[in-house]
Amino acid sequence: MQAGFLVHSAVEAWARETPDAPAMIFQGEAQSYVELLAASQQLAAALIDGGLQRSDRVGIFMRKGLALGPAIYGSLMAGGAFVPLDPAVPIERLEFMLRDCGIRHVVTTDAMAPALLKLGQRMEGSDAQPTLYGVEEVAGFDVVSPTDLLARPRGLNGVWVTDQDLAYIMYTSGSTGEPKGMMHSHRGSLSYARWGQGHVRLTSDDRVASHAPLHFDLSIFDFFSTAQAGGAVVLVPEAVTKFPASWTELLEKERVSVVFTVPFTLIEMLERGALEQRDLARLRWVLFGGEAFPPKHLRALMERLPQTKFTNVYGPAEAPSCTCYDVQPIALGDETPISIGTVSVGSDDLILGEDDEPVELGATGELCIRSTTLTLGYWNRPELNHRAFFTRPSLGHFPDVYFRTGDLVARGEDGQLAFLGRKDRMVKTRGHRVELDEVEAALASHPAVLEAASYTVADGGGSRSIFAAVTAAVGGLDPGALRQHVREKLPPYAVPREITILQDFPRTTSGKIDRRALADASPSPSDVPRP
């Protein structure tokens, strides 16, 4: 394949080389590369007709389906940057994102009409209302219908885009406060895509499951790394992701060979996925990231899938896949957290202390990353951009720019990086420094614990108390035994004041445990009489 320098170059090339090979698969239906290209070009033509200029933002508001590929590539081919909009997002937040980065074009589907109607009511009379593409009719909006799109020409002329231009903006979700949009260029996206293709050695025979929603950056690997190799993306319907047994059934039926997902999905798959009844011999590689994977669960999964390789991919959405670790066999009872490995090709790291000076080998500091996958910064947030990056004078006019990950790491003698927790998860309780991730690891190491979360709550006396919540593995959990287990592993001041056993955790839209919601739901200790 002739390598291009834009994200969509691969689709254009594979549509010439292997036009009939499947590019996208959804519920048993395939979209070939040539079909994907045609639909993308038609959308691009409509966007340009609709006034889209280079680097203009195009919202993508839809659930998984065969309209998704053309929405992504059509936006890019028109010279625009796509912005994934979570289909389940509250309307106020949707409106915020549309206004924040000035989205004047939204590609969507008829299934999203109820949410769009509400949006229309909120934005009525405003001049910021976007044009909708891919729907028949929604009151209050100008629309370009699916039939209109099919009537558009397939060739494109006069679109000039460079690899430094914007390819997508991804908004963070899950935490409170205003969402912030991370800008990524074609160059950065392509660098991430090629890293993934190279590391997993993807070929045109691969079938890569897209489990994460588009607004979670694991999807960038799913779509763009697969396209580099001319492979097929198997789109996993949202409903299937909620049933571990249906998800493993899909993996078998669709002969999925590569998956990139979060530990939670894999733990659920192990606990409730009926794996003993599935033939997953074709699943050759599992990548995971976003959260730490408790070693005991990973070990059990690796035993269950002996032919599968496992890789821990580390990297905030600002610098995706900047380090990774190919997991080696884990000994029974070994609770050492899974390493995040070493920096990936195209990345470089600095471990800085509180004084912004590099720490000595083995010492703990904040991981700062310079990488070809690095974000261009946050959309329209100059103050945040100033804080989030560390710059160092370089050889010429342009300084080296490092993203401050906010993650604490230490480099071992073997060069491997150990992830020690979030900088903002280092808390003080009555004068003692406690690493909340360490508390969680201690809880999670108990055999009857499925997952654990630790957080702090104001104690009413000017300090904060450590609280924790856990879910039990099949068979139940004895709270007394758990408390004893934790006491043996942690200093007394780090033992949670209360450990709640929950049936399930509140989660963010990307599947991470929502610790903020847990803390908000906890009774304030100041309400509880002091002993």
Next chain:
Amino acid sequence: MTIDQIRQYIQEELLLDETAVIEDDQDLLLSETLDSLSVTRLVQHLESELGATIPPEDVTLENFSSLASIHAYLGTL
């Protein structure tokens, strides 16, 4: 267990909205009535009500997509 009992549990315990309209054949997932968290709670509730174990391999999209399909599935236990 009747369809109405299942409906009532979802309304009162999972949605915290006794007036929520849930049709027998409404798709619980597509309409975002249920998320994965509440699927787990629903399964645990059904198990304790019925005094039976629902094996993980039966907790599938087909069996839990609507009130009608949940009811039909419980009939096979």
